[in-house]
Amino acid sequence: VIVMFAGQRAALLLTRPRVAHFSQVPAVHQSISGRTRFYKKVDVIPTPDGKAGQYSITLDGRVLKTPGRNPLILPNLNLAMSIAAEWDAQTNKRMGIQPVNMPMMSIASTAIDQIQVDRTHAVDTCMRYLPTDTALFHAPDYDRILQAQQKKHFLPVLEWAQKELDMNLATSQSMAGRIEHPEAAYNKLRSILEKMDYYTLTCVQGATLECKSILLSLAFISRFIDLEKAIAASRIEEEFQVEIWGVVEGGHDMDRLNNAVRLSSVGTFMSMYLDHEQIQQQWKRWKE
Structure with missing residues (x-):
């Protein structure tokens, strides 16, 4: 029974869109991967145009740009400081600079380089998950244990989606x-x-790809569910299989780590970008 359900689930996953996760996109300077740190000092400064509330990062006085050579302008000091800290933490002389350790960047x-220029792809990517949304597919009645876990994590989100x-x-x-x-839902x-805005949409896309669910992503971004619940909801079936068959080293353990890193990166970015009151205000505007 378990193998049958897992096989059916695998078939469904094959129908889902295959798109690169934001952390897999060459969004950080991949050409410097492994390169010895070439700068000594990392600073955060107000943007050169003097626009209030916006900040840039400098490496030895040179303003940092995105891989697309666009100005890296951050909307608040918290985000600027967090990205500056990622660059300043590149101190491993043996490994060199590791872009993979810069999720905020x-x-x-x-x-800035992709979503701000053309949000159509990101919106379409998220939309394509609704017909196969993880939160909408539940195990048959004979898989009562798995079904119970799915109801525990998915039903509150579905009730929230219906209400909100x-x-x-x-x-x-x-x-x-x-x-x-219904077409109205789409x-x-x-x-x-x-x-x-393009920062929030980037985070929604990242969480959607990681959770295989636009509903879980929106619930997480709006802070209806926290990071722990988002991780648990996104890994119900895999953890169910692990409980039965055990952990495959180098497989399940790495999946757990990557899942936690990607979702925590999204959650951290959003918490630094918008506080609770701001996200609630934005949520009301988005729903109008």
Whole structure:
């Protein structure tokens, strides 16, 4: 029974869009990967144009740019300080500079170089997950243990989506296909995504890809669920299999680590970008 369900689930995953995760996009200066640190001092300064509340980062006095050679302008001091800290932490002489250890830089660069220029791809990517959204597919009744875990984590999110988004979405116990939703649900979701600023949309896209769920992503970004719950909800089926068959070293353990790093990076970026009151204000505007 377990193998059958896992196989059906694998078939469903094959129908999902294959797109690069934001941390896999060459959003940080990949050409310097492994290079010996070439700067001594990292500073945060107000942007040269003097625009209030915006900051740049300098390496030995030179203003840092994105991989797309765009000005790296951060919307507040917290984000600027966090990215400056990533650059300042590149002190391993043997490994050299490791862009993989700069998740805040990666998110900011992706937002500036890609999402700010053309948000269409990011919106479409998120939208494509709704028919196969992880939160909408539940195990059959004979898999009661797995089903119970799914209901524990998914049902509160579905109730939240119905209340906050006015979206009464169908669920399925069949893993063989896609769920058809009313056109109004797609229009509502697209409207929300298109109203988001490019930093928030970048984070939503990253969380969607990691959770295989636009619903879990929105619940996480809006802070209806916290990081711990987002991680647990995104890994229900894999952890269920681990409990039965055990951990495959170099496989499950790395998946856990990558999942935690990617979602915590998104959560950290958003918490530094918008505080609780600000995110609630934005959420009201997005829903209008």
